Amino acid sequence: MENSRRSNRGIEENTLAIFDSSGVKDARDVNDDRLAFLEAVRASSIVPQIGTAPTSKMLNAIFQILKDGTSLELIMASYQLLIELEKRFPRVYLSKFDIPKSSSGATVELIVINEAWSPFALGSESAYSERNLANRSSDELLDSLGFSLLLQGIAQLYNEMNLQVLDTKSLGNMLLFQFLVNVLEGDFLPRNTIYNETKNWVFLRESLLSMLLGSRRISYKSLIKDCLSIISERCRKDLENSSIKTVDNSDAAALGIALAELERGTCIAVQKLLVLIMELDKSKKQADMQGSTSRSDGSRIPLMEVILDELTYDEDLLSSFLQVFCDPKWRLEIILQYFSKYLTKPSVRTRKSNNSSDDATFHGVLKCFSNVTSAKSIVKKMSIEIAQLLLANGFNAFISLQEAGGISVLQICKDIVSAFHNLRIIDDIDRQLCTRTRAIRHGRTILYFHCGKHTKSFHFC
Template identity: 55%
Template sequence: MERNPNSGKWSRGGIEENILAILDAFETRDTQDANDDRIAFLEAVRAASVGEEHSTRPTCKIFKAVFRILKVGKSIELIVASYKLLIELEKRFPRVYLSNSDKSESSNNPLELVVVNEAWSPFLFTSEHATSDKKAADIHLSGPLDSSSFLALIQCLAEVTDRGSFQALDVKSLANMLLFQYLVNFLEGDFLPRCATTSWNLQRESLLNMLLGYRKIYKGLMQDCLIVICNLCELHTGLRNHLRSIENSGPMLSKKYQPVAIALLEVGKNTCVSMQKFLMMIMELDILKRKADMEGYTTRADGVRTPLVEIILDELTYSKDTLSPFLQVFNEPKWKLEIIVQYFWKYITKTSVRTRKSNEYCDNATFAGVLKRFSNSTSTKTIIKKIGSEVVQLLLAHGFLAQLSLLSEGHPAEGISSPKEGSNSDLVDLCRNIISAFDSLITADKNVEILSVGKEAVFTAATFISY
């Protein structure tokens, strides 16, 4: 497999013709020799594209071949190797990036967005893909994915991460999780540089926005994503039990299945991180679109899409069994706090004080504003009646921990007075308010049993106050 160093491109008579031979044999042969050839192919691509100082971007055929190995590979070695190579290639040859038009290092010119349109993409969105159902459920095709096939991938993840399906976890489960991680990584590489431009015209052309543009599957896709992230909360426990059962079943069975389970234990954790990234990107996109709409940059072609935060709130509200696992897994403090505050605000009675200049409520939708509603037993009883003591505890405890994280990162606590000489700091005010909220909860509901997460929050708050 050789490359023409003079042209700086892959030799058309060399590696690409060999790829076709490899792909032809891929479906018919699953021998060790065939797998060795595929591993050798991946190593050759890495050496030619990543290993050299002045390497060039592989052709789309090269990317497609590596992508196909990830999707239909039948060994852990092949799947992991192809995934790592795709990540390395994306980092080395991004399809979208910011560049200074003035190449001098001292230039202060603003960065410009560069999009390599002819570069490989694992996604393909055309005017026909939304109406074609022939390929909707097939995520094993060698080519790029559209919205329907991406939905099918998420549905597969939801099925294999279900608490009752741990015995069904296999190499294909591993491949699907790594495939999802790669796709999120690619979406992120396309989306983040566009966000830095502050141009809605460039942001609306992001692959993420196009992926979500098929309205018929959007809400179902988001609901399935929530199922996956909640299921992944139980994945570690289930897999550990699965590993124990394999070890107890005998050395022969353990040797055969244990590597897959161990690999899935780590891959499941990383899939959870990727799912969180995916959801956060969508919520950021919702904000960008809302801002563009307020400034008059959107058109009818942008369509109408329910903000993801609203979908999450609906799912957590009407399926309370998902609330605890979601709050355990979703740990990005900014968006976690936003979801918790909005959850409370759906049920908190808003006392409006209107003036001649404002028709808005005097209370801000902040976590500090929520805590003020627990300042007496009467308002606390009202909230408990609407939400329930257990849900209130979960929201207060996780909201407190999220606000702590933001304070530790240097973000001010919204709705809490800035620290002044002789007064309490944001941190102490927050801790006192959360303790007061739990005290009010106990006073309002004599039979309430404080959950472990609530006890942890109160203990943490008391510890900070004592310093």
């Protein structure tokens, strides 16, 4: 053990000596030294079959290279190295062990290396006093506010700049965000797995994601709106055909090649973040029903409700969200919850009732469209176009999951055909109810369209 520590200190001193280029003035020399530092870390940690884990100082140095974003080459190299190190030396993981078949309990154990380096500085809110904020340097790790501002900047990049004017710093922020989401995922998934086996809420309470979202220093709704904005813009723009203008001319060709993949990866990272939050909300709801949560966990509106509110009042966002959001499990769940807002509720449910509206199934929704009368009562509350959009995407997600829940896929196919047939009948009936009358008034022809409660008139000379 002592020899291992001495070896780690020796590697740290050698590699950080390469990184320390304070006496070098030329930027190209600085970049060369940092690339040599990254290669030295890779050679000692990744290349050998049994590599040596980098120290916290070494990992922090790699992270700062990614944050600084001085060149595209350094950004890509530091990002790729951090991803590989996360996979090779996880700070949170599950360890399987054998237990007697007669025994009850978990078959896996959660291993958390508390002293391991993390890119996040999350903890007590008291640590973020005005004095501490004033003394912070750019070399520090990211706190909850830093993460929120990073996502906000990426959303503004999508909306305002239209991804047509990019510099290496902006692209570096995209990769930084992808790496941070990767860290959140690596920390959360093992914890959620062990929670599902033990129902011990502490495992998730101490997750990075829970601490990040529980911070009072971020606007939770604004963070989610930034995520939805990125997804919406991703749907509307064909970046492969966009003309790219870059600030850093020396990296122009490389930026153009990397842009499409970076944009796609960023959108996937945003979706991954949303899925992680919804999984956390699902587990927290179970823990709340079991009385395992406390005031220290805070009160936060479930992400599902925030998403539904945004999608309900923005039909364009609904269409683009369903087109881009690719997780079939949660896409189907969002569609079911959207329909539940417009379907008749059978009874009043209590806050902690086990029989929640989450029990709705896609087959149950299709039954509501089984005849023209019931389908018409639904489309009175939502347009036929929205109903068709939700049904089509719900069917796609359902088939992707291949979970019929006792209902044959053939039956689901028949039900979806019947639902669209009934919606078409309703649409034809509405068209037939539209009547046209002509009136001659002051030498002008007025054409009236009567459709339900609405009447529109068009004047022709």
